Amino acid sequence: MTTPIQLVAVANRGEIASRVFATCRRLGIETMAVFSDADADLPFVADADYAARLPGSIPSETYLQGERIVRLVRASGGQAVHPGYGFLSESADFARAVLDGQLVWIGPPPEAIEAMGSKVRSKELMRAAGVPTLEAPAEPTESDLPLLVKASAGGGGRGMRVVRRLDDLGSEVAAAEAEARSAFGDGTVFVEPYVESGRHVEVQVLFDTYGSGVALGDRDCSLQRRHQKVMEEAPAPGLSDEVRAGMHQAAVEAGRAVGYAGAGTVEFLYDPATGRFWFLEMNTRLQVEHPVTECVIGLDLVALQIGVAEGRTLAELLPDGVPAPSGHAVEVRLYAEDPAADWQPTAGRLARFDVPADTSFDLLARHGIRVDAGYASGDVVGTHYDAMLAKVISWGPDRGSALRSLRGALRRARLHGIATNRDLLIAALGDRDTLAGTMTTSTLEHRLAKEFADLAPAGDPDFAPFVAAIALAARDTEQRTVQRGVPTGWRNVVSQPHRTTFLVSGRDEPVVAEWYGDRDGFRSAGEEDLHVIEATPRRVVVERGGFRQSIDVHIDPVTGEVHLDDDSMVRQSLRLLPRFTDPADAVASGSLLAPMPGTVVTVAVEPGDAVAAGDVVLVLEAMKMQHTVTAPHDGTVAEVNVEPGAQVASGEVLAVVATGEPEESP
Incomplete structure (x- = not known):
C-alpha cells in the first residue's frame, strides 16, 4: 500500500536541502526548511515553501537537535523528513525519533543505520555475508x-x-x-x-521495503585530500566486467544483510594491481556525489528515495529495470579553502559566484554542466559548517569529453571574495593520472597538491596590480561628476606617475602599481610594450607583445577589494591600501592574529608563561577542522585575549608573545 507524501521537511542545510526541494517541486510536494541563525539568508531557506528557525549557529545547537526538529516539523503539519547527508542523516536515534513522531522517514530502517554505523560491527556482518573485508593484524609488526x-x-x-x-x-x-x-x-x-595505491570505488544501491534490491551503477572517488573526496565519476573507469559485476553483487548482499531500504552506497577499496576489492563501509544515506550516477542512468535518486518511503516497490519505481549507463559523468567539489595557507578553510563574503551551467539540481536533458550550489553572489560563508560551496558536474558522451568540459567550466567560473580550491581542481582534471584513469587515493595528497603549491604565479607579478589600478581608475572616471570623459589621473604637467598600493593574495609585502592617465586613456609607467586597449570597472583589455588579453574585474562594493579573472592567468585578489595608515589599525609586535573566523577550542598558555618558537598557544576550530596557533618566536606570553568557546573574527589579536624573559614579580 502506498501513501503519497504531501510535505517534506529537510533536516539539513545548504546545497543538499535545495537539491531535495527541487525534486519535491517537480513532484508537487510542499517543502519545509529548518535553518540556523547563521544560515538565515542562504538560498535554501528561500527555496522552501515554509521555513522554521533553529536558534543558534553551531551544529550542536541547531542541525544536531533532532527532537527539536521533529517538534518543528510536527507543529508545521509536515508529513515526512529527509535527512540529507551529514549531521543526523546516519543517526539511528534521529530516525527513531522521526518515526515515533508519526512522521515518514525518507531513509533506511534505524536498525540498518545502527548496524552499518559501527565500522567494527559492520565488518563482522559483512564477513558473515561473504563480502570481502580487510583484516587487521592482531599484533602489528x-x-x-x-x-x-x-x-x-x-x-x-x-x-x-x-x-x-x-x-x-x-x-x-x-x-x-x-x-x-x-x-x-x-x-x-x-x-x-593501509593500501597505499588503492582506488576508492563505490556502488549505488536501492532497496524497497519488501526486500528487493538492485545496484544502480558504480562511482570512482579516488581523488581525495586529507581523506575527503574531491572528484567523483561514474562509471568507475578501468574496471573489468568481472570486477564490476562482483562489486555490484557484493553491494547488494551487503544491503540485504542489514535489511536495507532506500538509497545507499557501499564503499570498496580496490587494488588495481591485483584486481581485489574489500568492503570499507556503507553510507546509509544519499551521497554527496549522487549526481554523477543520476547523469549516466537518467534517474532522480531523490525521487526514488521518496517513492520507497511512500511504499512503492522496485517494480513500480523501475518498470523497465535498471537503465544501462549512458556516457560518463564527473563531479568536483568546490571548497572555500586557501591554497596559500596550507588549504585552511576560508570564510567571508562571497562577492561573486558565477559558474556557467546548463541546469541546477536537476537531471541534464543533454550533455552539459550541472551546478548544485549552496551559495550565491553576496552570501556570507561562515565558519560553523562544511567548507563546500558547490558541486560542479559534467556529463559527456565519454570520459575524455566530460573531463574537458568540466575543466572548461571551472576556467570560465568567476569566484570572488574568498579563496577556493578551483585552480587545484583545474590542475587535477588535466593531470596525467586523471586523464589516464590511473589516479589513486594518494595521487592528490602526495603529488598533485604539492606540485600545485610549488607553482609560481604565472606571468609578471606586477601585471595584476597594474590591471587592478586601471580598473579602479576607470571606476573613478565613471563616478566623477566633473570633467566627464577625462580619465582619472590626467594632469596638465606630468611630474611623476600615479602610485596605487595593494595587498596581493599570496604575497607578504605590499605591491605598488605605477601608471599614467591622460586624454587618450591609461598607460603603464614602467612597461612600454603594455598598452591599455579598453578599461572599465568590469573589464580591462590590454595588449603586450602583440597578444591581446581580456581580464574580468569585480570591485566588491562592500569591501573595496579588486578581483581579477581570465581563463589563463592565476586568479588574483587585491586589497587597496590607503595612502595613510590609521594608527588604530597597528598591532603590537608578536601579536598572534586569527588566521580565519572560528571558535576557540583550547588555550594552552597564560600571561607570564615562557614559550619557545612553535609551542602551541591555542587551538581554533573552523568548518569542522581544528587549527593550531603557535608561538612565532621564543619569548613570554604578554597577553591572552580570548578564552575557550569564544568566537573570533579573521585578523583578531588572540594573544601577544613578547621577546625576552618573563619579569620577576616584586
Missing part, C-alpha cells in the same frame, strides 16, 4: 606497515590516521580516539592495513 587508524563511527576523514612507523601507533590511536570522540561522541577506533 613492521612488515604490516603502513596501517590505517579509523574511527568506528562517522566519516569524512575525522578520526583517521596513517601510521608508517610502529613506534607512532600508540600516539596515533590516542589522537584518533580524541578526534573521533569530539566529532562523533564515540572514541572507538580500529586498525586495518
